[in-house]
Amino acid sequence: MGVFGTKNFMRDYLSRQIKKFGRVKFLQKRSASDFSESSAANGPSAEEIDFTNLPRHIAVIMDGNGRWAKRISMPRAAGHAAGAETFRTVANYCKKIGIDYLTVYAFSTENSKRPPEEVAEIMRLLDKYLREALEKMEKDQTRMKFFGDTDALSAELRELITKTNKLSAEIKGFQVNMCVNYGGRDELVRAAKRYAEDVKNGLPNELSENAFSDYMYSEGIPDPDLIIRPGGELRMSNFLLWQLAYSELYFTEKLWPDFDEREIDRAVIEYQKRSRRFGEVK
Numbered sequence: 001m002g003v004f005g006t007k008n009f010m011r012d013y014l015s016r017q018i019k020k021f022g023r024v025k026f027l028q029k030r031s032a033s034d035f036s037e038s039s040a041a042n043g044p045s046a047e048e049i050d051f052t053n054l055p056r057h058i059a060v061i062m063d064g065n066g067r068w069a070k071r072i073s074m075p076r077a078a079g080h081a082a083g084a085e086t087f088r089t090v091a092n093y094c095k096k097i098g099i100d101y102l103t104v105y106a107f108s109t110e111n112s113k114r115p116p117e118e119v120a121e122i123m124r125l126l127d128k129y130l131r132e133a134l135e136k137m138e139k140d141q142t143r144m145k146f147f148g149d150t151d152a153l154s155a156e157l158r159e160l161i162t163k164t165n166k167l168s169a170e171i172k173g174f175q176v177n178m179c180v181n182y183g184g185r186d187e188l189v190r191a192a193k194r195y196a197e198d199v200k201n202g203l204p205n206e207l208s209e210n211a212f213s214d215y216m217y218s219e220g221i222p223d224p225d226l227i228i229r230p231g232g233e234l235r236m237s238n239f240l241l242w243q244l245a246y247s248e249l250y251f252t253e254k255l256w257p258d259f260d261e262r263e264i265d266r267a268v269i270e271y272q273k274r275s276r277r278f279g280e281v282k
């Protein structure tokens with residue numbers, strides 16, 4: 001026996017877990033530390049993710065960049081730069097653990113009212129990350145889609161988006177949906193206008209929920225199962241208004257730049273405790 005009785009401890013632990021979950025279920029429950037080093041270092045609740053019951057689609061309101069920067073006496077731009085790095089970490093992690101879709105709110109229709117230098121900084125970051133994505137997406141088998149009125153963006157960004165869309169059409173894997181100049185109400189109005197146009201041209205004759213979904217930016221993509229909002233605010237801020245009908249919502253005080261793999265674990269674990277009834281009795 002080792003100094004701390006490791007062998008007995010492990011044997012007892014395993015038999016307790018098998019008793020609790022049954023052999024198959026327990027063996028299917030993989031530790032998050034299989035996927036992330038920071039998860040391994042962050043305590044026992046990492047064990048609780050059930051990898052047989054992952055949300056297929058996670059969406060995030062990346063809030064708290066400005067407050068994070070203020071806390072360390074840095075300009076807001078530093079908060080956005082840190083937030084963009086967090087996006088990279090979270091996207092890599094979601095892909096690694098088997099999430100199919102990650103949708104992030106990078107810039108809302110309302111964000112254009114921010115000081116021009118802040119808007120320019122967010123656009124610069126988008127430009128930087130899109131160039132990087134273009135280099136790697138084929139190798140990583142990661143595709144991207146853009147939700148929002150991208151016509152209003154700079155010619156350079158629009159060109160990058162066109163190239164990204166073209167490349168994405170060839171890719172089948174994990175998908176990032178980047179919401180840029182996006183607003184949920186704006187998306188609904190755009191959908192209504194496009195539908196009206198189709199009716200004028202004699203196309204569809206009956207409007208159903210399913211048919212109308214195809215007029216959204218999210219056409220063909222399952223609705224988000226889990227929407228995460230860091231930063232402590234308890235509102236949806238015009239995000240995915242059509243798609244969120246039955247999404248599970250997860251709010252946390254953590255600021256977005258402080259988010260990491262472990263925070264995603266926490267949100268997923270909380271999601272797995274919810275009973276999703278979709279309005280039915282279960």
Ligand code: FPP
Binds near residue numbers: 063064080083122
């Ligand atoms: C909200 O925090 C965040 C934004 C409006 C911008 C988010 C943009 C990025 C993370 C960078 C670009 C994105 C990518 C994916 C490359 P806030 O500024 O409102 O924070 P506050 O509430 O603390 O002021």
